[in-house]
Amino acid sequence: MRHIISILMENESGALARVANLFTARGYNIESLTVAPTEDLSLSRMTLVTSGSDEIIEQITKQLNKLVDVVKLVDLTEGGHIEREMMLIKLRAERTQREEIKRLVDIFRGKIIDVTDTSYTVELTGAASKLNAFIEAVNEELIIEVVRTGPSGIGRGPKGLSL
Amino acid sequence: MELSGGEIIVQCLRDEGVEHVFGYPGGAVLHIYDALFKQKELKHILVRHEQAAGHAADGYARATGKPGVVLVTSGPGATNVVTGVATAFMDSIPMVVLTGQVPTPVIGSDAFQEVDTVGITRPCVKHNFLVKRLEDLADTIKKAFYIATTGRPGPVVIDIPKDITDPGIKIPYHYPNKVKMRSYNPVVKGHLGQIKKAVKILMEAERPVFYTGGGVVLDDAAKPLTDLVDTLGFPITQTLMGLGAYPGSGKNFLGMLGMHGTYEANMAMHETDVLIAVGARFDDRVTGHVKQFCPDATIIHVDIDPSSISKNVRVDVPIVGPVKQVLKDMLKVVNEGDKKPKQQALKKWWKQIDKWRAMDCMKYDKKSELIKPQQAVEMLHKVTKGDAYVTSDVGQHQMFAAQFYRFDKPRRWINSGGLGTMGFGLPAAIGVQMAHPKADVAVVTGESSIQMCIQELATCLQYDLPIKIILLNNGYMGMVRQWQEFFYDSRYSQSGMSVTPDFVKLTESYGHIGMRVEKSEDLEGAMKEAFSHKDRLVFLDVVVDPSENVYPMIAAGKGHHEMYLSPGSELV
Ligand SMILES: Cc1ncc(C[n+]2csc(CCOP(=O)(O)OP(=O)(O)O)c2C)c(N)n1
Numbered sequence: 001m002r003h004i005i006s007i008l009m010e011n012e013s014g015a016l017a018r019v020a021n022l023f024t025a026r027g028y029n030i031e032s033l034t035v036a037p038t039e040d041l042s043l044s045r046m047t048l049v050t051s052g053s054d055e056i057i058e059q060i061t062k063q064l065n066k067l068v069d070v071v072k073l074v075d076l077t078e079g080g081h082i083e084r085e086m087m088l089i090k091l092r093a094e095r096t097q098r099e100e101i102k103r104l105v106d107i108f109r110g111k112i113i114d115v116t117d118t119s120y121t122v123e124l125t126g127a128a129s130k131l132n133a134f135i136e137a138v139n140e141e142l143i144i145e146v147v148r149t150g151p152s153g154i155g156r157g158p159k160g161l162s163l
Numbered sequence: 164m165e166l167s168g169g170e171i172i173v174q175c176l177r178d179e180g181v182e183h184v185f186g187y188p189g190g191a192v193l194h195i196y197d198a199l200f201k202q203k204e205l206k207h208i209l210v211r212h213e214q215a216a217g218h219a220a221d222g223y224a225r226a227t228g229k230p231g232v233v234l235v236t237s238g239p240g241a242t243n244v245v246t247g248v249a250t251a252f253m254d255s256i257p258m259v260v261l262t263g264q265v266p267t268p269v270i271g272s273d274a275f276q277e278v279d280t281v282g283i284t285r286p287c288v289k290h291n292f293l294v295k296r297l298e299d300l301a302d303t304i305k306k307a308f309y310i311a312t313t314g315r316p317g318p319v320v321i322d323i324p325k326d327i328t329d330p331g332i333k334i335p336y337h338y339p340n341k342v343k344m345r346s347y348n349p350v351v352k353g354h355l356g357q358i359k360k361a362v363k364i365l366m367e368a369e370r371p372v373f374y375t376g377g378g379v380v381l382d383d384a385a386k387p388l389t390d391l392v393d394t395l396g397f398p399i400t401q402t403l404m405g406l407g408a409y410p411g412s413g414k415n416f417l418g419m420l421g422m423h424g425t426y427e428a429n430m431a432m433h434e435t436d437v438l439i440a441v442g443a444r445f446d447d448r449v450t451g452h453v454k455q456f457c458p459d460a461t462i463i464h465v466d467i468d469p470s471s472i473s474k475n476v477r478v479d480v481p482i483v484g485p486v487k488q489v490l491k492d493m494l495k496v497v498n499e500g501d502k503k504p505k506q507q508a509l510k511k512w513w514k515q516i517d518k519w520r521a522m523d524c525m526k527y528d529k530k531s532e533l534i535k536p537q538q539a540v541e542m543l544h545k546v547t548k549g550d551a552y553v554t555s556d557v558g559q560h561q562m563f564a565a566q567f568y569r570f571d572k573p574r575r576w577i578n579s580g581g582l583g584t585m586g587f588g589l590p591a592a593i594g595v596q597m598a599h600p601k602a603d604v605a606v607v608t609g610e611s612s613i614q615m616c617i618q619e620l621a622t623c624l625q626y627d628l629p630i631k632i633i634l635l636n637n638g639y640m641g642m643v644r645q646w647q648e649f650f651y652d653s654r655y656s657q658s659g660m661s662v663t664p665d666f667v668k669l670t671e672s673y674g675h676i677g678m679r680v681e682k683s684e685d686l687e688g689a690m691k692e693a694f695s696h697k698d699r700l701v702f703l704d705v706v707v708d709p710s711e712n713v714y715p716m717i718a719a720g721k722g723h724h725e726m727y728l729s730p731g732s733e734l735v
């Protein structure tokens with residue numbers, strides 16, 4: 001099953017490498033990984049999407065927790081959570097296609113953020129599944145480039161992941 | 164007090180209570196060596212290869228429980244020590260390894276003797292640090308010792324750029340007496356509810372067995388373990404790493420388990436209904452085929468490391484906590500409860516075990532004219548009254564030592580279990596003898612393994628270390644040969660080792676005593692003579708039967724009930 005794991009870690013050089021290393025060394029798969037500083041400059045927040053059996057996910061969380069730089073960790077998939085990913089997608093958009101693409105972007109509540117005679121660049125935010133659906137909805141031949149940030153996630157409700 | 168970086172390092176080590184540093188100098192650590200030169204308290208042991216510095220510090224740690232300390236230079240010094248670090252990592256040995264690094268301004272420029280030490284060692288350390296500011300040096304050293312020695316212990320590497328140790332730059336020195344790290348909080352106590360649950364299951368057990376490992380030795384928990392086992396009257400088997408925690412001559416001891424474990428230990432594992440694993444990690448050499456592992460058992464697992472629990476084998480009652488504390492709590496719950504173990508069932512169980520014991524699975528030909536390696540280890544036991552520190556290398560000799568020395572005390576059996584590092588034995592013995600100058604320290608080794616760190620004979624001379632090297636010389640990489648005999652139709656591909664130096668002369672040229680013994684009847688005399696030289700290193704080249712194999716044996720991936728017991732035997 002797919003899991004989204006949120007990690008607070010010391011903002012030390014090498015912390016990211018430790019996580020990446022762990023996944024390659026133990027043969028776990030990483031679907032995506034995002035990392036950025038938080039409001040507390042000594043901490044960074046990582047969102048990691050992985051998949052595996054319950055046993056493997058249990059090992060992954062235990063091994064992550066064992067890393068000395070990891071301060072706190074939560075498997076968001078265990079409770080209610082919100083997941084967002086941003087995608088920039090450049091599409092071939094010539095005369096006849098322009099209207100059609102525009103309509104599709106509206107349906108998905110995206111924004112066209114760059115326009116040329118022959119192309120649109122679209123910004124789209126949502127759960128990873130929504131971005132996938134958009135990619136499927138547009139004609140494959142029109143896609144010039146896709147850039148995705150990878151999901152970030154946060155738990156539902158008033159509680160936060162903090163120290 | 165204002166100190167330079169080099170002086171700070173020396174002072175921190177002294178404040179940490181370190182007495183010995185095992186190392187080898189080079190460009191990036193010259194400032195530190197200069198600071199060492201100017202003091203007397205901290206003793207530096209100059210090895211002949213950085214790998215040996217790692218193993219010596221490791222042996223020191225295993226024999227004492229105190230962290231071993233290593234100091235090496237950047238580049239090749241650091242890469243040479245990696246085997247030592249990885250060896251310690253696999254067996255959870257507390258060590259602090261200081262490596263020199265090129266000066267901070269040139270890091271990343273492929274400077275002379277630059278390697279990414281932090282990157283290279285990352286997968287085989289508990290943690291590592293690159294010190295970027297002189298102000299962080301003392302704190303980092305404190306943290307390193309704290310991390311190395313608490314929780315599940317392990318090696319910590321501190322990479323120190325040369326400019327950080329510059330004698331011209333001094334700052335006020337203060338060694339923190341405490342550390343707090345928000346990201347690292349090892350468990351200090353097991354959950355009482357879980358402990359009670361476990362005890363309840365133990366009291367209902369009909370065919371229980373203790374399976375204990377290196378964690379018991381590491382946490383100095385031999386006494387509570389022995390008390391608990393004896394109070395309950397349960398059988399116990401120990402892993403290669405756990406030997407000596409429960410006495411080898413104790414009546415409840417079934418011998419070692421696993422690939423070369425005894426018949427009774429492995430059969431008991433196969434038939435048990437309640438397995439209590441303590442400080443053991445269900446290694447593949449122990450479990451055999453995991454699908455066939457303890458098929459009927461409810462499994463209780465006590466370990467300090469949550470990630471060890473349910474890693475290879477699903478556990479029913481996990482107890483995360485320091486082994487010693489948990490065992491003490493468990494004993495208390497047992498003693499204060501009104502339930503007793505099921506005596507009738509236990510009696511039946513012991514009867515079954517005695518039947519397995521009667522197979523006498525470790526028998527060997529005692530009348531052979533050629534010296535049998537088993538016999539040599541038994542003789543070592545006799546001559547040292549079972550009270551020596553025994554280090555070993557890797558191979559058949561290691562298994563024979565584990566099987567036949569019958570360790571009665573913890574920290575006496577010192578071997579590379581997890582990584583299986585040939586070349587470990589002699590340098591490890593250096594660390595052990597350094598820690599226990601008066602004790603008998605023996606290296607049980609093979610003619611192949613000993614050659615991997617043979618240069619350390621010089622170190623032994625320099626520091627007057629009266630180590631006894633017992634070479635079980637079978638002219639082969641015996642363990643490799645054994646596998647080739649069993650699984651490759653005796654095609655002995657590259658496993659012959661008949662071309663060796665004359666070990667007697669070699670030892671003499673290093674300034675020690677060399678001896679050779681070839682006949683069974685001369686073994687006892689030779690061994691006694693070797694140990695009669697109280698203050699000299701003696702290298703005893705024991706020519707043993709080259710065709711001997713280690714039994715019992717479970718082939719890799721087989722179940723515990725599928726063992727080869729003797730030459731030509733079918734699986735039983
Ligand atoms: C550094 C290293 N290289 C290779 C091996 C693989 N290996 C395991 S046992 C062994 C043979 C050891 O031979 P020897 O030291 O003579 O011991 P014996 O088995 O003959 O007692 C080898 C090559 C190893 N464990 N370590």
Ligand SMILES: [Mg+2]
Pocket residue numbers: 558609610611635636637638639640641660
């Ligand atoms: Mg050999």
